[in-house]
Amino acid sequence: MEETDVVAEAAAPAQDGLGALMSSVSGWINEIFSGPLQSIFHPIDRMFVGADPSVFKFFAVGLFVSTILWVMFILKKEYVNIDQPKKGLIYDLRLWTLISMSPHMIIYWIFS
Amino acid sequence: MEDQLIQSAGSGLHAIDIAIIGIYVVGTLALGTYFGKYVKSAGDFFVAGKALPFWAIGMSVVVSDIGATDFMTLSGAGYKYGIAAANFDWIGSMPAMAFAAFIFIPYFWRAGVFTIPEFLGKRYNAAVQLIHASIWGVFLLVMLAVMLWLTASMLDGVLQIEGIGKNHYVWGIAVVAGIYTVSGGLAAVVMTDVVQLVVMFVGGAALSILCLAEVGGWTKMTETILAMPGHENHFTLLLPHDSETPYPWTGIVFGLGIVMATGYMAGNQAVVQRTLGARTEWDAKGGMLFAGFLKVFIPALVMVPGLAAVIILPDLQNGDDAAPLMIAKVLPPGLKGLMFAALFAALMSSVDSTLNSATTIWTSDIYGRCFQFINKKRPSERSLLILGRTCTVVFILIGAYFARFLAGKESMYTFVQTALAMFQGPVFAILLLGIMWKRATQWGALAGLLLGVCFTTILYNSEGVFPSQDPFLFVAWWSFVFSSVVTAIVSLLTPAEPEEKIRGLVFGQVMQDGDVQRVLQERVE
Numbered sequence: 001m002e003e004t005d006v007v008a009e010a011a012a013p014a015q016d017g018l019g020a021l022m023s024s025v026s027g028w029i030n031e032i033f034s035g036p037l038q039s040i041f042h043p044i045d046r047m048f049v050g051a052d053p054s055v056f057k058f059f060a061v062g063l064f065v066s067t068i069l070w071v072m073f074i075l076k077k078e079y080v081n082i083d084q085p086k087k088g089l090i091y092d093l094r095l096w097t098l099i100s101m102s103p104h105m106i107i108y109w110i111f112s
Numbered sequence: 113m114e115d116q117l118i119q120s121a122g123s124g125l126h127a128i129d130i131a132i133i134g135i136y137v138v139g140t141l142a143l144g145t146y147f148g149k150y151v152k153s154a155g156d157f158f159v160a161g162k163a164l165p166f167w168a169i170g171m172s173v174v175v176s177d178i179g180a181t182d183f184m185t186l187s188g189a190g191y192k193y194g195i196a197a198a199n200f201d202w203i204g205s206m207p208a209m210a211f212a213a214f215i216f217i218p219y220f221w222r223a224g225v226f227t228i229p230e231f232l233g234k235r236y237n238a239a240v241q242l243i244h245a246s247i248w249g250v251f252l253l254v255m256l257a258v259m260l261w262l263t264a265s266m267l268d269g270v271l272q273i274e275g276i277g278k279n280h281y282v283w284g285i286a287v288v289a290g291i292y293t294v295s296g297g298l299a300a301v302v303m304t305d306v307v308q309l310v311v312m313f314v315g316g317a318a319l320s321i322l323c324l325a326e327v328g329g330w331t332k333m334t335e336t337i338l339a340m341p342g343h344e345n346h347f348t349l350l351l352p353h354d355s356e357t358p359y360p361w362t363g364i365v366f367g368l369g370i371v372m373a374t375g376y377m378a379g380n381q382a383v384v385q386r387t388l389g390a391r392t393e394w395d396a397k398g399g400m401l402f403a404g405f406l407k408v409f410i411p412a413l414v415m416v417p418g419l420a421a422v423i424i425l426p427d428l429q430n431g432d433d434a435a436p437l438m439i440a441k442v443l444p445p446g447l448k449g450l451m452f453a454a455l456f457a458a459l460m461s462s463v464d465s466t467l468n469s470a471t472t473i474w475t476s477d478i479y480g481r482c483f484q485f486i487n488k489k490r491p492s493e494r495s496l497l498i499l500g501r502t503c504t505v506v507f508i509l510i511g512a513y514f515a516r517f518l519a520g521k522e523s524m525y526t527f528v529q530t531a532l533a534m535f536q537g538p539v540f541a542i543l544l545l546g547i548m549w550k551r552a553t554q555w556g557a558l559a560g561l562l563l564g565v566c567f568t569t570i571l572y573n574s575e576g577v578f579p580s581q582d583p584f585l586f587v588a589w590w591s592f593v594f595s596s597v598v599t600a601i602v603s604l605l606t607p608a609e610p611e612e613k614i615r616g617l618v619f620g621q622v623m624q625d626g627d628v629q630r631v632l633q634e635r636v637e
Contacts, residue, residue: 026573034574041577041590048353048362049579056350056361060203063369067207075214082218083392093397097210100405104206107408111195111349 057112064105071097129449136311136453137288140460143307144292144300154496157297158472160389164302169386169399172305174406175312176382176465178458183316183414187438188431190411190418194337194346196359198411202349203364205407208373213400216378217387219547219619221396228379228543229477235546235617236554238481240561245477247535248381252470256511259466260285263459264515266452279516286512289463293471294504298389301464308457309406315447315454316413322442323420337422346422354579363585371592372585375540381469467511471503534572537591538564545599550618556603564595 071080072094080093089095151157189197225231229248233241264281292300327333337343345351350361377383377400390396414435421434424441428434439451475496483491491499541564542557568591571577578586 029570029573030575033570034576037571037574037577045353045579051353051361053350053352056352056365059365060350060361060369063203063207063365067210071210071214079218080214080397081394083394085392085394091394093213093394093401096398096401100401101206101210103405103408104202107202108349111347 053112057108060108060112061105064101064108068098068101068105125448125452126445128446129452132446132449133453133456136456140304140307141288141292144304144464145295147292147297147300147303148295150299151295151297151497154493154500156299157497157500158476159385160297160299160302162389163299163391164386164389164395164399165391166395166398166402168302168306169390169395170402170406171309172302172386172465173383173399173403174410175305175309175457175461176386177407178312178410178414178461183455183458184432184435186411186414187418187421187435188433190415191421191428191431191434193357193359194343194348194419195411195415196345196349196351196357196364198415199349199359199364199368201407201410203369204373205377206404207369208377209400209404209407211374212377212383212387213397215619216547217384217396217400218393220384220388221390221393227381227473227476228384228539229473231617232542232546232557233477233481235552235614236542236557238485240542240554240557241477241481243561244535244539245473245481249470249473249478252381252466252473253507253510256463256466256470256507257515257517259459259463260511261515263456263463266455266459282512282515285460285463286508289460289467290505290508293464293467293508294501297500298385298468301468302386302389304464305461308461311450311457312454313409313413315451315457318447319439319443319451320413320416322447323417323438326442327420327423333419333423337419340422340426343422346419356579356581358580358582358584360580360585363580363583363589367585367587367589370589371537371540372588375536375543375588375592379536379539379543381473382465385469385472467504467508470507471500474503474507475500534565534568534591535561537568537588538595541592541595542599545596545603546617547619549600549603550614551603551608552599553603553606553609555606556599556601559602560595560599563598564591567591567594 077092077094081091084091084093150161153161155161186197186200220231225234227245229241229245232244260282261278263285264278267281267285268276268278292304296303324330324333327336334347337346350364351357351359353360353362387396387399390399417438418431418434421428421431421438425434425437428437439448443451479499480491480496538561542552542560545552545560546557568587571587571590572584577583580586
């Protein structure tokens with residue numbers, strides 16, 4: 001996925017009715033809720049601040065490793081390869097999973 | 113400013129460059145139209161007659177994901193924040209694509225549904241289906257108009273033909289994309305995507321290689337950038353939790369890697385529709401894995417120009433200017449035309465995918481649901497095919513007509529995009545619970561969806577709650593958690609759904625129950 005798929009571009013200054021409405025609603029919500037929400041989320045934030053970079057790497061690489069292990073050893077071979085056009089290692093989607101995830105995993109191992 | 117940059121990038125285009133762009137446009141039109149002869153039914157039109165091979169699905173998923181502005185914005189993010197911006201193509205794709213391949217796609221395949229709202233409607237109720245379908249339907253239409261305008265702006269800036277303005281280009285693109293999408297449906301969209309991916313990879317690789325050559329290679333580039341003040345983290349993927357950038361590691365791993373990416377790969381109509389067009393379940397799964405493999409290369413193609421610009425153009429006010437300026441600086445005649453064909457390919461693939469997905473949602477979920485409600489029966493195959501083609505024509509005309517108005521109404525685009533982003537966490541929560549937990553009820557889902565969107569709206573607009581200046585990743589994670597909890601609590605407080613209603617709609621049943629499999633097979637046939 002790309003960042004622009006999920007993130008709204010920074011809003012233009014309120015030049016029209018809709019923009020002005022969005023700004024005023026946003027200000028109203030901020031005034032009422034930001035205080036209570038800060039008291040809930042700031043303690044959670046403090047748990048993660050100062051974590052060692054090795055922790056980042058453990059979680060990120062762990063996500064890839066656990067996904068590979070799940071596909072290769074927990075899912076049934078017959079389920080993974082249902083409708084396989086031919087028998088053989090090259091048509092085994094468990095191998096495909098390993099090959100397609102390894103470059104991602106190596107990148108996180110090197111650049112974390 | 114953007115137009116001026118594109119003009120500067122396009123200045124000095126030679127006849128060979130314009131010829132390459134022309135050949136690309138004509139070739140795309142011819143290839144797409146060719147597939148029209150295979151379209152005989154609604155199934156052929158919407159899911160390509162279930163004949164797509166894994167390689168076409170994989171390539172199409174990747175190229176559809178590269179949006180209209182991604183070439184500029186990813187390069188710009190690389191310029192500003194470094195390789196952390198590439199997380200969206202790496203951890204934001206691969207674990208999620210494996211989950212989609214082995215949980216969601218086989219499930220949709222076996223449950224016999226064609227859109228995500230259709231599943232939500234069958235599993236929960238019509239309100240959930242219509243809310244989801246309407247927000248996606250409106251979003252896709254607005255995006256279509258925006259993409260048409262962006263593509264026209266690029267062409268106008270590059271070609272600069274006297275007497276032809278942006279509006280002419282809008283209608284020209286609408287005609288080209290409209291003809292092959294109306295004619296060939298999903299098959300035409302996917303097969304033109306395959307060509308567009310090749311063009312994008314060749315053009316992007318040429319630009320990246322020349323940019324690297326300009327700065328003395330990868331090693332020299334990294335050493336130089338890391339030695340510059342304020343760029344110490346430019347080659348670090350995971351940044352500390354209290355980083356002020358939009359990419360803290362907690363948000364990247366939990367918000368992006370687990371929630372947003374999986375929700376996107378399993379809940380995005382454009383992605384799901386391609387896999388449902390696969391010739392076998394193996395091709396559907398293999399297509400997702402192949403797409404995940406190709407995604408490794410995307411940052412190398414579109415981010416390297418931004419990184420090289422850190423050295424060559426260190427004083428840019430706006431990072432998004434990096435890619436157009438590097439195109440103007442390093443590409444020779446011929447390759448410049450290829451690069452613009454690549455940019456055009458990215459834009460066209462977004463236009464045709466959006467058009468096809470919008471048509472499917474409006475035809476299947478909104479019209480189909482209303483027809484069924486009024487007439488107590490499903491619309492016929494023939495009427496769906498006619499309506500699908502009619503909708504494609506009407507939507508491209510609406511998009512082309514409103515494109516110029518949206519160009520001056522940025523707040524409308526922002527509003528719709530924000531609204532969609534607010535739905536992602538809650539929708540993924542009810543989708544996941546609906547598939548995995550038979551006790552999830554329609555009232556639980558409705559409460560989870562509506563309260564989840566309210567909670568997301570509050571989080572988005574409350575300042576100082578999270579350390580990041582742009583905390584959308586945290587918002588995604590917490591809105592998913594909140595919606596899951598609400599759905600679970602309300603479900604447990606309301607009566608369970610009858611066995612008959614959820615027969616064939618819960619993962620365990622669909623995968624393991626032979627009787628359910630037979631019923632579903634009959635339903636599909």
